[in-house]
Amino acid sequence: MEGKVAIVTGAGRGIGREIALMMAAEGASVVANDMGASLDGEGNDNAPASQTVQEIIANGGAAIANFNSVADHDSMRDMVAQAAKEFGTVDIVVNNAGILRDSIFHKMTFEQWDAVIKVHLYGSFNVSRAAAEIFRKQESGAFVHMVSTSGLIGSIGQANYAAAKLGIAGLSRSLAMEMSRFNVRSNCIAPSAFSRMIESVPGATPEEKEANLAKRRQQTRPEQIAPLAVFLASDAARDVSGQILGARGNEFYLYNQTRPIRTLHRADGWTPQTVAQQLPKAWATAFTPLERTRDVFAWEAI
Template sequence: MSKSNPLDGKAVLVTGAGGGIGRAIAIEAAKAGASVLVNDLGATLGGERESSEAAQSAVTEIERAGGRAIANGDDVSDREGAARMIRQATDAFGRLDAVINNAGILRDCFFHKMSYEDFDAVVKVHLYGTFNVSRAAADVFREQKSGAMIHMTSTSGLIGNLAQANYSAAKLGVAALSKSMALDLARWNIRSNCIAPFAWSRMTSSIKVDSLEQELRVEQMKLMVPEKIAPLALWLASDAATHVTGQIFAVRNNEIFLMSQPRPVRSVHRDEGWTIDSVDTHAIPALKANFQPLEVSADVFCWDPV
């Protein structure tokens, strides 16, 4: 692997790459030597189609810099659309080496006010979209006996956030889906990892600011540009990462984190089994010191980005 062109000769598909994190990753992938399929539906933050130019705009920027890219406007939540983008990549580039599942929408709302439609739409793009693109890519990867999948999860799912039940459920589902893919596809040298990105983009620009605390948080987030996510994502797509699979990372400005995954933290046992009363008097008092508080992402990542 060339240090200057670590993705030389590789083909990479980036979904939701018309702007924000996806666009930054696509542009940096091309700089690193990859041929890039830039997918973007050209939708609003809520998922409604708005423009067909988003993907082509990123392609034009890549080509002006001397890179190779093609545009795709399919919808990741549509199974046939996902299959088309995989075929387009292999037809154009002769191969496909990595998929970066970045496409997403937001329809934030407190749970007791959330409609079925808003829950369904967000889950379909994030969770079903990740499945659709990865499932189509898996057939190509299995045939060539190699491939990398990188999925964008979120601390909204891993930790929690207010008014994001749809988004949080989808993003935690992405982490579980990634682990299952890592387990099922390892025999073909296919790896699957997640990144929880912190970056100022169209997605985070929708954060409501109604207090000084939130205003300060938003100002901190604006320091975290999308380009900061690209190095880890593209390293995971490179041959240097062939030994890394089933992991969850986070990137926060100049920091990279390895996130924990659920494991038992404490247990209690009674030879005679449990009753409702002994659960109350024995089990819960013994376990409650290790209960997780009702925290949101900002409570855990509470220091200034460095």
């Protein structure tokens, strides 16, 4: 990270804070962005981002704070310009900022949908689009985006969040392909760290949640995500782009990405009736089951 300039959104708490601190400890100058909102995106508090910056400076690093919302396109262009003015350029973008507005889908309001999509998906676009101009001119740069198993695997009560996070995976893939000619990379991390966002995920009874809280705090900590983010942002990952990686406890994962896995062909073409006769039986064992994240990751993280 020596000599690099990194923008980390959502850097006031949790995973974003730990990434900002570790990047600074490894030599990067950091723009710590966080509007200090509550988990559902309400309110504004400068303290979290300011505290991250103060800790970096106290440890001998260089950092400035930005308190604007990632959902505002013009504000994010201003933030990137602020970073370039303060530190000379921008080398790294970590799209980490997020909110939750959980609801079972048939009860989800437009406002709940819109708010989450704007912060996660629009926010990732807004910061990335502004930084892309600098990356293209200097012919280098790295994007690290936070996605989620809610989108990659599945979750209950989070259709807005899942859609936004899976959209970010598509955005990252496009960035990796389109900007590779400028030596720019883009990757995703699907974290499983105990944080206020993870803690709020629905699907378990209050008793089940309470029984697992202490264990999860010990086994899935935000600082366990930071080393992977720092690696992906560094020149050591020069050959890694367009990938989706996971981090859970002290385990890392590489996720596959959607490709055809079965084919069916009829020389005389298809009718609805022949599709119904052949497709279910031929593909039944290959269908992706309706599993939640906790079904796929059934073992303890250590």
